[in-house]
Amino acid sequence: MSQITQPQMVQSELVAPRTIYNFSAGPGVLPAPVLLKAQEELLDWHGTGMSVMEMSHRGKDFISIAEDAEARLRALMRIPDSYKVLFLQGGATGQFVGVPANLSTASGIADYVITGQWGQKAYTEASKYLDKVNVAARTDPHTYVPPQSEWRLSRDAAYVHITLNETVNGVVFDKIPDTGDVPLVADVSSIILSEPIDVTKFGAIYAGAQKNIGPAGLTVVIVAEDLLARTRPRTPQVWDWYAMAKAGSKLNTPPTYAWYIAGLVFAWLQDVGGVQAIAEVNRRKADKLYAAIDGSSLFVNPVAVANRSRMNVPFTVATPELENEFLTGTTEAGLVELTGHRSVGGVRASIYNAMPEAGVDALIAFMKEFENAHG
Ligand SMILES: Cc1ncc(COP(=O)(O)O)c(C=O)c1O
Numbered sequence: 001m002s003q004i005t006q007p008q009m010v011q012s013e014l015v016a017p018r019t020i021y022n023f024s025a026g027p028g029v030l031p032a033p034v035l036l037k038a039q040e041e042l043l044d045w046h047g048t049g050m051s052v053m054e055m056s057h058r059g060k061d062f063i064s065i066a067e068d069a070e071a072r073l074r075a076l077m078r079i080p081d082s083y084k085v086l087f088l089q090g091g092a093t094g095q096f097v098g099v100p101a102n103l104s105t106a107s108g109i110a111d112y113v114i115t116g117q118w119g120q121k122a123y124t125e126a127s128k129y130l131d132k133v134n135v136a137a138r139t140d141p142h143t144y145v146p147p148q149s150e151w152r153l154s155r156d157a158a159y160v161h162i163t164l165n166e167t168v169n170g171v172v173f174d175k176i177p178d179t180g181d182v183p184l185v186a187d188v189s190s191i192i193l194s195e196p197i198d199v200t201k202f203g204a205i206y207a208g209a210q211k212n213i214g215p216a217g218l219t220v221v222i223v224a225e226d227l228l229a230r231t232r233p234r235t236p237q238v239w240d241w242y243a244m245a246k247a248g249s250k251l252n253t254p255p256t257y258a259w260y261i262a263g264l265v266f267a268w269l270q271d272v273g274g275v276q277a278i279a280e281v282n283r284r285k286a287d288k289l290y291a292a293i294d295g296s297s298l299f300v301n302p303v304a305v306a307n308r309s310r311m312n313v314p315f316t317v318a319t320p321e322l323e324n325e326f327l328t329g330t331t332e333a334g335l336v337e338l339t340g341h342r343s344v345g346g347v348r349a350s351i352y353n354a355m356p357e358a359g360v361d362a363l364i365a366f367m368k369e370f371e372n373a374h375g
Contacts, residue, residue, distance in 0.1 A: 021359035024337035069263030092208035096125035116166025142169040144304035165191035195279035218258035286310035
């Protein structure tokens with residue numbers, strides 16, 4: 001790994017005015033200093049006369065950007081050397097196939113624990129690939145995580161798949177399950193970098209970038225090196241983790257600009273104190289928002305308290321008419337993208353790392369005013 005070459009962002013750059021607060025579930029809000037840095041470097045990265053978008057992915061400049069981003073992610077997440085970090089395309093949805101294609105064993109069986117819509121999608125996709133996909137547990141409605149003692153795990157599963165944080169339903173695991181010798185695999189798209197995740201508890205984790213990492217178009221896979229020999233023979237090479245690991249994720253052209261922005265986001269996160277520090281802010285933001293919901297007679301969140309997501313906070317408003325009025329009013333007040341996922345409706349506040357605490361305070365203030373007017 002080469003030395004980190006990019007300059008650290010200075011504290012004075014950490015605050016920049018935005019005209020709205022963006023509560024989108026993804027692509028989501030990015031840190032303003034990152035956008036400013038990207039703007040500053042847009043036409044000429046470090047005196048090369050070139051935009052990062054225009055660089056060869058095999059040239060020394062992009063290689064230094066790529067290595068720097070990986071080193072920062074490894075430092076932020078304390079990823080051991082025995083894990084490979086892959087920077088891929090295809091989104092988390094692509095990895096719904098990537099996981100069974102790369103981790104199945106002769107048994108052809110995998111276990112899925114389904115606690116929300118994304119886990120269901122991962123299961124459906126894996127079912128096209130494997131002989132048998134066992135639903136070890138499935139919640140209905142998706143408002144909690146069933147205790148592991150209730151799961152029906154297969155004896156010879158190749159892996160157990162979970163969605164650590166369900167973005168649509170706002171359901172998070174309150175502890176990492178222990179699956180013994182069977183590798184645990186997690187979709188961490190909407191929780192990565194928001195709180196410490198002990199990578200060593202997993203065989204593999206994967207995430208679409210467009211929430212806490214950077215722009216859409218990049219997908220990060222972190223996989224234990226000793227699982228890399230399992231890739232099924234006819235796996236397309238862009239989906240082949242082993243081949244991608246050997247090629248440093250540059251088997252074909254990687255999403256170079258998204259990779260570069262991810263590196264800037266990692267640098268920003270290091271500047272604000274790292275994952276532990278942002279986790280404290282995230283907890284505070286979520287706690288006060290849930291307190292506002294629970295303390296009101298208009299708003300309801302149905303998720304079991306222990307499994308309430310600190311990244312995605314869905315709630316309903318007393319009647320459909322009031323919900324519409326609430327969503328119109330918030331938008332007019334500059335609190336945007338609060339409409340719940342199209343499949344479930346309601347309201348959803350995604351409060352990723354880059355959502356300032358002041359944004360959550362503004363939302364809570366709006367909720368209180370709304371309740372005073374309508375409660
Ligand atoms: C938990 C989770 N998994 C998977 C996906 C799908 O990701 P992508 O659009 O990158 O395929 C999302 C998107 O929001 C998600 O939140």
